[in-house]
Amino acid sequence: MIHPAIRRYWPQYKWSNVYAMIKNMKKEPKLCLEPFHGKLVVITGATSGVGFHTVRKYAAMGAHIVMVNRNAEKSEKVRREISGEFGVPVDHVIADLSVLADMQRAGRYLAELEKPIDVLIHNAGLHLDNRSETPDGFEVNFALHYIAPFVITSMLSDKLRRDKGARIIFVGSEGYRFAAWGLELDDLQWVRRRYSGLKAYGAGKLAQLLSMHVFAKDLAPFDVTVNAMHPGMVRTDTGKDNGRFYQWYKKNIIDKNSASPEISAEALYYLGVAPELARTSDVFFHLTTEEELSPPGRDLEAAEAIWALTDKLLRDKGLSLW
Numbered sequence: 455m456i457h458p459a460i461r462r463y464w465p466q467y468k469w470s471n472v473y474a475m476i477k478n479m480k481k482e483p484k485l486c487l488e489p490f491h492g493k494l495v496v497i498t499g500a501t502s503g504v505g506f507h508t509v510r511k512y513a514a515m516g517a518h519i520v521m522v523n524r525n526a527e528k529s530e531k532v533r534r535e536i537s538g539e540f541g542v543p544v545d546h547v548i549a550d551l552s553v554l555a556d557m558q559r560a561g562r563y564l565a566e567l568e569k570p571i572d573v574l575i576h577n578a579g580l581h582l583d584n585r586s587e588t589p590d591g592f593e594v595n596f597a598l599h600y601i602a603p604f605v606i607t608s609m610l611s612d613k614l615r616r617d618k619g620a621r622i623i624f625v626g627s628e629g630y631r632f633a634a635w636g637l638e639l640d641d642l643q644w645v646r647r648r649y650s651g652l653k654a655y656g657a658g659k660l661a662q663l664l665s666m667h668v669f670a671k672d673l674a675p676f677d678v679t680v681n682a683m684h685p686g687m688v689r690t691d692t693g694k695d696n697g698r699f700y701q702w703y704k705k706n707i708i709d710k711n712s713a714s715p716e717i718s719a720e721a722l723y724y725l726g727v728a729p730e731l732a733r734t735s736d737v738f739f740h741l742t743t744e745e746e747l748s749p750p751g752r753d754l755e756a757a758e759a760i761w762a763l764t765d766k767l768l769r770d771k772g773l774s775l776w
């Protein structure tokens with residue numbers, strides 16, 4: 455018997471969508487030369503890779519930075535380096551964004567900021583070969599890539615509505631395509647299926663993309679835009695917790711074919727600042743090129759379903775966001 459998800463999505467798949475992605479991989483990001491003096495930029499996962507270079511870019515253009523980082527020592531080093539080099543305020547809150555209590559603590563800290571948040575970048579991420587569970591019983595990709603941005607954005611909802619005009623950017627990934635037949639809503643934590651690092655990564659990023667549709671619609675009346683982007687295939691610390699074979703493959707194959715994360719930072723600056731994007735929302739960008747999502751990524755019914763399920767899941771954990 456054909457799986458209902460295959461029956462649902464197969465007729466919607468188009469080769470042109472895949473060709474477009476391949477073409478977009480060769481494009482340089484568009485640049486924005488506008489300064490961003492005194493504007494407030496919040497970013498998660500800024501101790502290395504895409505996040506670190508993005509903080510450098512925004513700081514170089516004059517922004518006030520607030521980082522949400524997991525590792526206190528690394529975070530303090532980045533804070534000192536960036537504020538010393540660019541002379542801008544750099545604050546940080548330390549939180550493990552795979553843990554509900556830490557997501558909430560970070561959310562509260564951000565919600566209490568006096569200044570309006572101009573750009574909020576959900577960047578923290580990982581790639582794990584083996585299944586790992588958080589203290590709250592979530593599969594870690596699901597918690598970090600999806601639940602953390604969901605909780606933080608929801609906790610900021612009142613502030614964002616009040617302050618108006620923020621741009622929210624999810625650092626997603628073309629890897630959402632690994633969840634080619636959508637989300638398994640009755641096994642979001644990968645308990646009943648054989649775990650695959652790539653598919654679990656894809657599922658976390660797909661869930662995040664689906665939540666973009668709902669947040670974008672919800673926040674549109676308040677001039678808040680919500681977009682997602684693929685930051686390119688770039689040399690970063692991603693996968694650092696995987697085994698020796700992965701490390702060899704990453705060093706000798708992946709990194710040699712990857713670009714500098716400076717291109718991701720340029721793209722994230724463009725998406726956060728370029729005046730021509732002030733009204734662009736609910737769009738997926740490959741770096742800075744608009745890209746049509748594959749069928750599971752644009753499934754609004756699935757977006758509503760995972761939203762309702764997440765709301766229930768969080769309520770069951772004692773967390774009521776609305």
Ligand SMILES: NC(=O)c1ccc[n+]([C@@H]2O[C@H](COP(=O)([O-])OP(=O)(O)OC[C@H]3O[C@@H](n4cnc5c(N)ncnc54)[C@H](OP(=O)(O)O)[C@@H]3O)[C@@H](O)[C@H]2O)c1
Pocket residue numbers: 498499500501502503504505522523524525528549550551552553577578579580598625626627628684685686687688689690691692693712
């Ligand atoms: N590199 C690529 O080619 C590529 C391609 C597509 C998408 N992406 C996406 O780009 C984003 C950034 O990744 P990257 O490539 O720059 O990797 P990276 O160098 O490993 O950076 C990941 C960042 O996320 C943080 N992080 C990881 N787990 C965390 C947790 N539980 N709580 C809080 N922070 C946590 C890391 O902090 P620690 O220093 O504490 O580990 C680090 O600051 C991710 O969302 C990734 O999925 C990357």
